[in-house]
Amino acid sequence: MPAKIAYLGPAGTFSEEAVLLYDNTAQRIPFPSFSAVAAAVESGMADEGIVAIENSIEGSVTDTLDMLIHDSPLRIKNELILPISQYLLVKKGTSSSEIKIIFSHPQALAQCRRFLERCFPKAQMVAALSTVAAVEEMLSCTSPSAAIAPGRAAVIYGTDILASGIQDQKSNVTRFVVLSVKDHAPTGHDKTSLCFSFSDDRAGLLFGVLTELAKYNVNLCKIESRPTKENLGRYIFLLDIDGHREDAIIAEILTRIEAQTSLFKVFGSYPRYQQK
């Protein structure tokens, strides 16, 4: 039986492309928010959920980090890396010289600003609630128009593709994580993601935690801070480190870190992504 995988819908988003990259035989179930994806996995409606966690240009997807910190008991079971490319979609037969209006989410419009200024200096930009909503608005618009959306949306909505790779930054990839009730068994080339904070407000306490990693020569792949949402200047720190939480040295380090911190949560251990 194919796995049931929840993702941030609707169909046609980069999240759906990530599910296809991870398991193209899975049954893909779209949900309207990150927290709904998590709830679907927690309740058994889906076996796994896939959410974006980091983009090479924009940085962290803070909604995902905040959900892992505050709201969900799910573990990270895997990671994958998807190249991101924006497309200009039109109704079948529309030519570029006719286009009067371009629909997209404000963030996608911003990502393609240089392309739009050069190629469509006179077109009107219209905000939509998502890139997929933009395709629907384009299809129902009576003036000649276009939408900026992922390539997958062209397949689903049967549109023409007028231009591809139109984002200003060409090397653009997004890292997704696979959420599940359990994380991954050790494979020998793993990463562990965790977060912690301190009851005292000196962020300098962070140094004590990093000392534990340095003592055992464990590599820190990523460090990030998020607001506690209580007071400005109080942070939760998120680390990705090399190794699996069941490895003897990592287990010892995690125990020592937990002893120095107030909030402490291991999001999971999982194999480092290998390009297919």
Next chain:
Amino acid sequence: MPAKIAYLGPAGTFSEEAVLLYDNTAQRIPFPSFSAVAAAVESGMADEGIVAIENSIEGSVTDTLDMLIHDSPLRIKNELILPISQYLLVKKGTSSSEIKIIFSHPQALAQCRRFLERCFPKAQMVAALSTVAAVEEMLSCTSPSAAIAPGRAAVIYGTDILASGIQDQKSNVTRFVVLSVKDHAPTGHDKTSLCFSFSDDRAGLLFGVLTELAKYNVNLCKIESRPTKENLGRYIFLLDIDGHREDAIIAEILTRIEAQTSLFKVFGSYPRYQQK
């Protein structure tokens, strides 16, 4: 002569409220982007520029961080902290029971989701390119409608305020920084902001830098990472530390950090914000 201060316009944004908090006698000059605010100060069109850098719920304003890292020679001369409150604005005389449509930027709609679900479960949410554009769309809409925007927009556009403080998270503040050609002279209660990266991709090198701070017992107020925009997994680190770059100890530490890093940039030293 009043100072000329550039900010992210149009008039009616939280950025304009921040300028009023900083200097209510200044001549306020709106610009359409963070980079335009910086360009206005660099070219002398404005004496100073004010941009948001961090919110207590959302975290860092990454556009501002990336501009400081990559694009602007300007220094941080001051910081200030503004309470953030969203308002529901309507045309004069509109009552809440009539409202069919609510306009705002997708982020503001998301920030007020619980309020909207409870009080306007049947209203249609319509995306706008900014909160101020939402007010303009509301004013020209023929159906009874409302817009979510800062309180300042009600003053400027002469609307009624139906509800205030409608964001889901009540304790919400944004930290702004004042950009100028020079930073601030030492006052005795200062902070210094800087960034650096390593030519090697082991983020573990960060430990060496933090060791310099720990050795001299200098407090780290904030640590943040941003993508280099070249490869996923390569980061630029941003630190806020206590002390002024002209203090002897801080000057020594900065020299030592510069010797260990490839990219190295001090954004400036400035007085820690004191509530007025």
